[in-house]
Amino acid sequence: MRAGILGLFVAIPLVAAGAGPSDPHASDGVASSEGYCEFVRGVAKAESAILVAPALIGSVGAINSGTVTQGIPVGEPVLRITLGAEYDGVHLYQGMALRRKAEAECRRYLALSDLQALLRAGADLGSAAALRAREEVLAQAVPQAEAILAKVAEEVASGRSTIEELNAVRSRVDSLLSSLSETQVDILRVSRLPKTRGDSLPAILEAYREADDEVERISGSLRRAEAWGLTVRAGWDKIFTVEQKIPVFALLSVSFNLGSIWQGEGNRQAREGRSRWLGEDVMGADERISELVATLQAVRRDERFRHAQTLTLLADLDQQARAVEVMESSAIRRYRDYLWFERTNARATSAFLSSHLEALDAFLGPRE
Incomplete structure (x- = not known):
């Protein structure tokens, strides 16, 4: 039974580690050369490593043993040792979401780099x-x-x-x-x-907007996940001098913060507001690209x-x-x-x- 429980704790993070998005350059054997993408992927990898892995737990102490008389425990204190592991299912979700967010941030950066290249090229x-x-x-x-x-x-x-x-x-x-x-x-x-990766300005601009929206969508899902708790604990629990047939324990804990009921409206407002902000920012990509498009249309x-x-x-x-x-x-x-x-x-x-x-x-x- 202990082997099965520990095997579950080991298998879940291994599956999670392999479930993240793959490097888009890996198929052709060329490593990514974008420093920003390497940075955000590295940060997500470091943060998710803690989230998707199980945690070891342990405690040592003394408890009273014997019968209870008039509410007062009678008996000598005995040694109790607890060893085991715990796994947080919400952390697993958050770790995988962080990796997806890093890939979306990378795509947004690459699209923004293409837009900046177009702006530098100008006419x-x-x-x-x-x-x-x-x-x-x-x-x-x-x-x-x-x-x-x-x-x-x-x-x-x-x-x-x-x-x-x-x-x-x-x-x-x-x-x-x-x-x-x-x-x-x-x-x-x-x-x-500078060269661009896209074939057309509308496609590059759409890629930037989609990637930015994906970043905000995943950020909202991470905020929603904070309201939940799903923890599994299992391990060995030994009380010395007390006869125990099977000195193991397993515990599933679930929690939910009621604030999540009103959280959805805030996430929706944040997502829609960011989309409008990108279009309204006079120094943003949308505004500068609009000026470039007007210039190029006149040239055409x-x-x-x-x-x-x-x-x-x-x-x-x-x-x-x-x-x-x-x-x-x-x-x-x-x-x-x-x-x-x-x-x-x-x-x-x-x-x-x-x-x-x-x-x-x-x-x-x-x-x-």
Whole structure:
């Protein structure tokens, strides 16, 4: 019987220890690198270790033995030793809830980090891929631009072109190279911005709100658990010189604080109030994200208009290029080279705007 009781005390905390949320990074073998998450998990682990484990109890003393005469015990004091363990079922619940709360706090922190990363990016949000698209167009055009410059320089040397034409082409080539260099600098700059784990702004914001609500919900359940008591005690109880057939004891204690009847309204008020507070806080994530969304929506509207204009211009330049493709003269060749530089700039702009609009649509959600 004693072995069965002690086995129960050992089994319950072991099951509880394995019932906590697993590390989301454990499946791929990569340890969590977020310091805050490691902190809250460590604190919850330390606090729950005490709550989910049984406690050893013991007492040594002397009690009177013998018969009772007129309410006065008669007999010699005898030694009594009690050894055993106790387990609190409410503490088990609280320990597991603390671990769930730590995971919710971790998710809230990660979502808040993503929101802060978006705020730091500001108008540069989603521009990394767009800048690389523009860089690709410009980089591919450099060899052709240098070939055009070399051809005009050769014609100047042979007297078939003027130095003014050479300077004009050189200016266009320098402008193309300068644009490529500026784009590469911008790519380096935006690459240093913090990355987000979410794919869209609405999803990240919703993850933050859900995690924050989960933290408050679990906090409320922990407050409710304080009203309950559920303790099991069992062990060995020996009174010396007194014959005991089975010197063991087992006791179940249950308690309930009547204040819990009115506690639910307070928890509901706290949960709803926190939700409103997040939206009302002028320095909170909701307010700052609202400002960012308004800025990005304005950028998206402007770039959508610019993209439409750029596509119209590019279509016109392509049509002109096809019209002069079969013509042969020095004037036509110079005009064809001019069209090539203009088309290159338009293609680079179109590539940037198309990619940036796609990224903005992904972060902001459906178009307004």
